[in-house]
Structures are given as C-alpha cells and as structure tokens.
Amino acid sequence: MGDWLDGLPLVDHHCHAIVGESRKADALGALRATSEAPGGYPLVDLVERPAWQAVLRVMERFAASPFRLTTGDVSVEGVTTLNWAEKTLSGVDYHRYCTDLFRAGGYAQLYVDGGYEPEGSVTLSNLARLSGASTRPILRLERLGEDQHTPGRSFDDWWERVTQRVRTAREEGYVAAKSIAAYRTGLHVQPVSLAEARAAYTRWGEPVSLQQVAPRLKDKALIDFLLWHTAPLLANQALPLQFHTGYGDPDTDLLQGNPLWLRGFLETFIPQGLAVVLLHTYPYHREAGYLASVYEGVYFDVSLIIPMGVSGARRVLAEALELTSYRRFLFASDAHTRPEMFLLAADTFRDALAHHFADAVLTHYVSPAVRERWAGLILHANARKLYLGEEE
Ligand SMILES: [Zn+2]
Structure with missing residues (x-):
C-alpha cells in the first residue's frame, strides 16, 4: 500500500505512550x-x-x-x-517486536501527549528505546492546572505556578501544549474576567492531602480563563496549541467538539502569532479543512479515525484535503497502548495519501514532483517546521 511513499519518514505530531513489557x-x-x-x-x-x-x-x-x-x-x-x-x-521479544513495527511504519519522531497515559505505559525515554524514534513531550494544560491545585493554595499562588510552567515550557523541552476543553466544557472558549476566574477557583473542590489528585478541572470559566491567558504565553515561545476536536470516547460531547466553535478564539489569538492545531477532527474534518483554508495559523489532522476507521481512511483524507493548503495538514496517529496501532496508522495513512495523489483530476494538473513535495510536507516537514522551527 502506498509504495512510493514508503521511503518518506514520519513525524507523528500527536500520540501517546504504549504499554511496557509486563502487558505485552x-x-x-x-x-x-x-x-x-x-x-x-x-x-x-x-x-x-x-x-x-x-x-x-x-x-x-x-x-x-x-x-x-x-x-x-x-x-x-x-x-x-x-x-x-x-x-x-x-512469545514475542517485545523490544524487537516494537522496534520492527515502528521501523516498518517509518516513524522518525513521536510528539507525545502525557495527559493520557495507559495503565502500565512506558516513560518517554523508554518509548524512544522501544520505538527507535526520538520522542518529545506535549504539555497538557488542564492536567497542569490540576497538578498545581494543592490543599490550601490560593488562586493567585495557583495561577502564578501554572503560568510559570507555561512560560518555561519550551525551555523544558515541550514542543506544544494541548487542551481537552472539548471533553470538559466545549470549544466555545470565551474571555473570562479575573473575578469570575477567582469565583470558579473557590467553587473547585480541593484535594484533601498532597498525595491525593485534585478534583477534575471541569468549570467552563476556569478552563476558558486558563486557555485565554496562556495562549499569548505559548505564542511568545512559538509553541503551537493543540485542541482535541471531533470524536473521542463518550466522555466527550461531540456537539461541543466542533472546531467551528473556536472562531472567536482563533480571531483573537491567530493575529498574535499563535498556531492552533485541530486534532482528530472527524466527523468535522471538512469544517477543520475550511478553517485551515481561511485562517492563517490553523493546522489539522485526521488522527484517530485513521487508524480506527480503516475502511473510511481514503475518503476521509480526501475530504480533509479538499480545500486547504498542503502546508496545513499533518500526519498523526493518536495511537496509544499498542505498537500495532502505530503501524496500522502509518500503513493506512500512506495508502490513503497515495490514493489521494493518484486522483485523476489531481494528476492531470499537478506534476509528480509537486505531489512528492506535498507528501513530504504532510508526512514530516510541516511538523518539523511548526513544532521545532526547522525549515525544509
Ligand atoms: Zn490524543
């Protein structure tokens, strides 16, 4: 499948860790x-x-x-x-099995969201060892808010610690931040006053001890405040902000996960230089493609449906690419837990992309050299430029 793309390396700009040997x-x-x-x-x-x-x-x-x-x-x-x-x-030699799968997928780099860690999953350095690919972390914003919420901490102290971590994220090695607002309160992110944020913080229950994790951050005012005020800090460091959009487990309200809700946020922060990455997007991949086609600084992928919806991969990818520039679309697997899902994502994506580039109208107008360059952008170059600032 997708033979002519086999030699091109993959940068996976959003994925999670796999399980270790004990759960092989x-x-x-x-x-x-x-x-x-x-x-x-x-x-x-x-x-x-x-x-x-x-x-x-x-x-x-x-x-x-x-x-x-x-x-x-x-x-x-x-x-x-x-x-x-x-x-x-x-019976498998797990290390070798994993390395073989990631190598067959052509994975060169993995950008890993540690906000979701499957039970028994490996650390970032062990993921690099098992996969043979280099790994970079992504900072999950709601998780950061929860981690900094300790007993007796005032709003001002909490907010200072949260923003301090965001301000130094690039120095600490993070390549992006990520929000799961879609899962908690929806993507209609709006400005929130300091007084409203303080009141929301007071409503948020405290963990009873340092050992206990904080209650879930699920107050719309506080999540919106967090996003609205960390966005400029991310833009200053050229750190893209990834949003979960579209489908996920039933904990998400799919109606609230339509990226079109982000319009006000995009119109505020795109002019400030923020890059916004819409993750997963299905079944809103056409809406995401539209947003990327009219707003500078909007990027997207069709991870999750590729690899989970194998039979729809070709169609979904073609629909995602109907309108937008090939500079705005990236490969991601959103794979987690199992190495097999990484290979499946790579194989089905390459097949869908090759199929897309074989389209009769496309081949009529676009030369093979240009198509090959576009494939390289999607498979690795766009991610390297967006997250690491590397030019082609
Ligand atoms: Zn994910």
Missing part, C-alpha cells in the same frame, strides 16, 4: 485500543470491526506465531482471536 500479551487491551468504546461495550461487537482484523494481520505479520489463526462462527471468533493474540504475544 494483554490481548483484551489490544482489542480495546482499536476503538473509543468505553469499558462496558460488548466485546462480541468490538471484534466485528475492520480495525481489530487489521491488528490481527499486523500481529500475524510480525510476531511469527506458531499458532494458527482460525476463523469460525461469528460469536466464537471473538474469543478465538483474543486467545490467539494472547498466545502469540506471549
């Missing part, structure tokens, strides 16, 4: 990682999806299993494939 044979975890369905979702339904079948193919290809993968009765097959995956994964 967690087949159930592997199945769960193919979908955004919550824990109680029936396994019998989860296995009847192309993403799980594709993960099985990846395991088959790289784990050199002595066990046969049998197909049978629909209700039985889920159990059969889970058992097969568990036996197969138990």
Whole structure:
C-alpha cells in the first residue's frame, strides 16, 4: 500500500505512550485500543470491526506465531482471536517486536501527549528505546492546572505556578501544549474576567492531602480563563496549541467538539502569532479543512479515525484535503497502548495519501514532483517546521 511513499519518514505530531513489557500479551487491551468504546461495550461487537482484523494481520505479520489463526462462527471468533493474540504475544521479544513495527511504519519522531497515559505505559525515554524514534513531550494544560491545585493554595499562588510552567515550557523541552476543553466544557472558549476566574477557583473542590489528585478541572470559566491567558504565553515561545476536536470516547460531547466553535478564539489569538492545531477532527474534518483554508495559523489532522476507521481512511483524507493548503495538514496517529496501532496508522495513512495523489483530476494538473513535495510536507516537514522551527 502506498509504495512510493514508503521511503518518506514520519513525524507523528500527536500520540501517546504504549504499554511496557509486563502487558505485552494483554490481548483484551489490544482489542480495546482499536476503538473509543468505553469499558462496558460488548466485546462480541468490538471484534466485528475492520480495525481489530487489521491488528490481527499486523500481529500475524510480525510476531511469527506458531499458532494458527482460525476463523469460525461469528460469536466464537471473538474469543478465538483474543486467545490467539494472547498466545502469540506471549512469545514475542517485545523490544524487537516494537522496534520492527515502528521501523516498518517509518516513524522518525513521536510528539507525545502525557495527559493520557495507559495503565502500565512506558516513560518517554523508554518509548524512544522501544520505538527507535526520538520522542518529545506535549504539555497538557488542564492536567497542569490540576497538578498545581494543592490543599490550601490560593488562586493567585495557583495561577502564578501554572503560568510559570507555561512560560518555561519550551525551555523544558515541550514542543506544544494541548487542551481537552472539548471533553470538559466545549470549544466555545470565551474571555473570562479575573473575578469570575477567582469565583470558579473557590467553587473547585480541593484535594484533601498532597498525595491525593485534585478534583477534575471541569468549570467552563476556569478552563476558558486558563486557555485565554496562556495562549499569548505559548505564542511568545512559538509553541503551537493543540485542541482535541471531533470524536473521542463518550466522555466527550461531540456537539461541543466542533472546531467551528473556536472562531472567536482563533480571531483573537491567530493575529498574535499563535498556531492552533485541530486534532482528530472527524466527523468535522471538512469544517477543520475550511478553517485551515481561511485562517492563517490553523493546522489539522485526521488522527484517530485513521487508524480506527480503516475502511473510511481514503475518503476521509480526501475530504480533509479538499480545500486547504498542503502546508496545513499533518500526519498523526493518536495511537496509544499498542505498537500495532502505530503501524496500522502509518500503513493506512500512506495508502490513503497515495490514493489521494493518484486522483485523476489531481494528476492531470499537478506534476509528480509537486505531489512528492506535498507528501513530504504532510508526512514530516510541516511538523518539523511548526513544532521545532526547522525549515525544509
Ligand atoms: Zn490524543
């Protein structure tokens, strides 16, 4: 799939860590990682999806299993494939297996959002060791707010510590910040007065001890205040701000996750030099493409649907690229937990991109050299420029 793109390295501008050796044979975890369905979702339904079948193919290809993968009765097959995956994964040399998968995917760099860490996941340096790719951290803003919320801390003290961390983020090695406002209170981010923010802070319950984590930051006034006032600090350091948009697990209100809600925020901070990156975007990838086509400083991807919606990858990518410049679109996997998902993301994305560049109208007007340059922008050069300031 996508052969002519195989030699081009990948920079994954948004992903999460994978599990370590102790969970290498967690087949159930592997199945769960193919979908955004919550824990109680029936396994019998989860296995009847192309993403799980594709993960099985990846395991088959790289784990050199002595066990046969049998197909049978629909209700039985889920159990059969889970058992097969568990036996197969138990026998792999995990380090080598991971390195093989990431290398086959062509991964050169991973920008990792530590705001979501799967149970049993590895550190950033271990992810680099297992993947053979270099890793860079992304600062999750709501998590930072929660981490700094300790017993007895005043609003002023809390806010000083939060902004201090944001001000030094680039120095500390972060390549971007990320917000999950879409998950908590929606993307209609608006200006909030200091008095409103103070009142919201007072309403926010305190952790009872230093050992306890703070209650979730889920007050719209405080999240909006956090975003509105850290945005200029990020712009000053040329640090892009990533927003979760579009679909995710049912904790998100998909109606509030439409990136069109960000219009006021974009119109305020884009002129100040902030780069805003719309993550995932599906089913709003066309809206995201529109925003990127009219606002300087807006970037986006179609991670998550690629790799989870394997059969729609070609169509979604083509729709995402209908309007916008090829300088505004980036590859991301949003993969987590399992190395197989990283390879699946890379394979399906390259296939979809090759298919897109083979479009009859596109090939009629755009030369092979230009198409090759555009592919390079999307697969790695846009991310290197946006996050690291590296020119092509
Ligand atoms: Zn993510």
